[in-house]
Amino acid sequence: MTRSGGATTPSRGTPTPSGGTPTGLRLYRPRVSTWWWTRKRSYLVFVMRELSSVFVAWFVVYLLFLVHAVGRGEAAYLRFLDWAASPWVTLLNVVALAFVLLHAVTWFALTPQAMAVRVAGRTVPPVHIIAGQYTGLVVVSGFVLWLVTR
Amino acid sequence: MADSIRLRVSRYRPDTDPEPHWQEYDVPLRKEWTVLDGLNHVKNEVDTTLSFRWSCRMGICGSCGMNVDGEPRLTCATFLSDHAPGPVTVEPLANFPVVRDLVVDLSDFMAKLPRVKPWIIHPDDHRTVEPDVEYLQTPEQLDAYKQFSMCINCMLCYAACPVYGLDPEFIGPAAIALAERYDLDSRDRGERERLDVLVEHDGVYGCTFVGECTRVCPKHVDPAAAIQRYKLKAAMETVKAFLLPRGAR
Secondary structure (H helix, E strand, C coil): CCCCCCCCCCCCCCCCCCCECCCCCECECCCCCCCHHHCCHHHHHHHHHHHHHHHHHHHHHHHHHHHHHHHCCHHHHHHHHHHHHCHHHHHHHHHHHHHHHHHHHHHHHHHHHHCCCEECCEECCHHHHHHHHHHHHHHHHHHHHHHHHC | CCCEEEEEEEECCCCCCCCCEEEEEEEECCCCCEHHHHHHHHHHHHCCCCCCCCCCCCCCCCCCEEEECCEEEEHHHCEHHHHCCCCEEEECCCCCCEEECCEECCHHHHHHHHHHCCCCCCCCCCCCCCCCCCCCCCHHHHHHHHHHHHCCCCCHHHHHCHHHHHCCCCCCHHHHHHHHHHHCCCCCCCHHHHHHHHCCCCCHHHCCCCCHHHHHCCCCCCHHHHHHHHHHHHHHHHHHHHHCCHHHC
């Protein structure tokens, strides 16, 4: 059987009992602080990206409210518009938009890592994958804009 | 440039210390000196009781990984001058139990690594093929996995991974990258066996794509990419299992 680089030979020693080494020494087990994500900018961006999913969910709920109001007639739709124009809903939507943009930008940036696209035996450069997503975003946004303003 | 720099080193002696504490050493600041050179200076000239691991001094053996100023680094590839004027904090790799001073216990990884079967699995092994028969590979086939084969098991990715810190059951970045390395090898047929291990709750789905493993990797292995590709592969298998008749999978 052929073996080649990468892994070391797996250790076949005695499993370490919890709390000590095979030599019986006392191990110090560091604890992760609750605030670990404030320690580094990259950790913070990650946690914000995770949090952004809550705001994505909010926009789905908001859209359902809109569709529901439209379905119930003009009066309900106007009531919905009044509610949507109230300061707290506007503020919530502005914050949600910021998070959704963060969500899109960060996930677009990560896509080339998750997908190795090969065309005609060659790896597609990451920048092309990211550009493809932004192109898709522009096309879809343009279509939606055309749909609501025509 | 000042002629010395202060190292702030985490000390832990299991026989006397209830927990780690800081000890400071002034070491010569030379342009070509790494953090490891500084530690060796301390060990040789100042305090022989300081414990740390190292071997090759050239980023190959993967044994001198420590947290330098809070970042997991190979100390042999981290120059003191880049951390001037100091002090430079040197701690054991995060997320691992500390054995003594800067030495951590890696037995958790050693137990996890063989679970992903990081070796070539092929039905035609040496029992059925002549011993001198080679598995030929084209340069393109080599390129497919080469990046993931550069792993030196230095554990920087585990020290950078908050998921591993919070849930030590997580099989972790390097082990998954090595699974991907063998999956992508044209000589290997073990994809199914590894996938069965990695779709478990402590496998790829533990990863939330923080991406720090890739950022700290000194060999540009990109474990985060390996993990996300595994998730995609697992998802495709699930879809196939749902849509296709048994024989076509």
